[in-house]
Amino acid sequence: AQRVTQPEKLLSVFKGAPVELKCNYSYSGSPELFWYVQYSRQRLQLLLRHISRESIKGFTADLNKGETSFHLKKPFAQEEDSAMYYCALSGRSGYSTLTFGKGTMLLVSP
Amino acid sequence: GAGVSQSPRYKVAKRGQDVALRCDPISGHVSLFWYQQALGQGPEFLTYFQNEAQLDKSGLPSDRFFAERPEGSVSTLKIQRTQQEDSAVYLCASSSSGGPYEQYFGPGTRLTVT
Numbered sequence: 001a002q003r004v005t006q007p008e009k010l011l012s013v014f015k016g017a018p019v020e021l022k023c024n025y026s027y028s029g030s031p032e033l034f035w036y037v038q039y040s041r042q043r044l045q046l047l048l049r050h051i052s053r054e055s056i057k058g059f060t061a062d063l064n065k066g067e068t069s070f071h072l073k074k075p076f077a078q079e080e081d082s083a084m085y086y087c088a089l090s091g092r093s094g095y096s097t098l099t100f101g102k103g104t105m106l107l108v109s110p
Numbered sequence: 111g112a113g114v115s116q117s118p119r120y121k122v123a124k125r126g127q128d129v130a131l132r133c134d135p136i137s138g139h140v141s142l143f144w145y146q147q148a149l150g151q152g153p154e155f156l157t158y159f160q161n162e163a164q165l166d167k168s169g170l171p172s173d174r175f176f177a178e179r180p181e182g183s184v185s186t187l188k189i190q191r192t193q194q195e196d197s198a199v200y201l202c203a204s205s206s207s208g209g210p211y212e213q214y215f216g217p218g219t220r221l222t223v224t
Contacts, residue, residue: 004152043113044153044201044215086152097143097166098213100152 002027004087006101013077014109021072021104023061023087031089033063033070034098038084047072047085057081077108112136114204114216122222123192131187131219135204142185143213144177145201153201159185192223 005024013019025031033050048056050063050070061072070087086103090096115134123129135142141160145153146169155169161182170177174193179185189196199218206212 009150043217046213088152097155097158097169098145098153099155102150102152 002031002089002091002099004089004099004101006085006087006104008104009102010105010107012107012109015079016076019072019074019077019081019106019108021085021087021106023070023072023101025068025070025087025089027068027089027091029091031091032096033061034088034090035059035061035070035072036086036088036100038086040083044086077106079108079110082106082108114202114214116200116202116216116219118219119217120220120222122224125192125194125223127192128188128190129192129221131189131200131221133185133187133202133204133216135183135185135202136206136214137183139204139206139214140182141205141207141213142179143203143205144185144187145203146171147199147201147218149198156187156200189221192221194223197221197223 003026035047036044037047038044059074061070063070084103084105087101088098090098117132143158144156146156147153157177158166159179162179174190176188199220201218202216203213
């Protein structure tokens with residue numbers, strides 16, 4: 001069975017501090033990994049996906065197959081980064097539904 | 111352009127009532143997904159449509175849950191004889207292809223069963 005674990009419910013940091021939101025997964029095969037974000041009063045939206053190896057809003061995430069992790073990182077947090085972050089995975093074949101973690105709330109204080 | 115829309119945004123139902131939740135996907139999107147998000151949890155897959163065909167309903171929690179997309183565009187999720195454990199946010203997402211990369215989510219319908 002596929003599973004996504006986000007061990008932290010809440011992560012609170014000060015503006016300018018580095019941020020790392022942890023995500024571990026279990027999947028028999030090669031998954032696709034994603035980070036979704038939900039800002040206050042907004043809908044869930046894709047932040048980034050591992051396959052594109054891009055940096056969005058200063059965030060990056062590296063897939064570590066050995067540790068089965070896909071942690072989200074940003075060197076200098078901004079107040080506007082405060083949001084709920086969900087790690088998700090899907091299989092590579094067919095239509096592939098998303099399996100989400102429980103989410104981590106990031107609060108960035110001034 | 112218009113994104114995915116859902117209605118109603120909020121629904122309060124008494125236990126035992128039937129409810130119908132509507133999803134309007136982005137025009138032209140072939141794939142449509144329904145997810146259920148309980149309080150404090152991440153979204154969980156319910157069912158998937160490709161055009162009008164329901165290809166996967168493995169996530170529907172019971173036979174009280176039924177979904178349809180008769181003309182390959184608008185979809186309705188129906189819950190019969192609602193129970194308190196059905197209280198959740200129901201999310202709809204659409205995609206131009208079957209893959210997950212391009213799933214666009216609606217704002218959700220918050221269902222509260224009293």
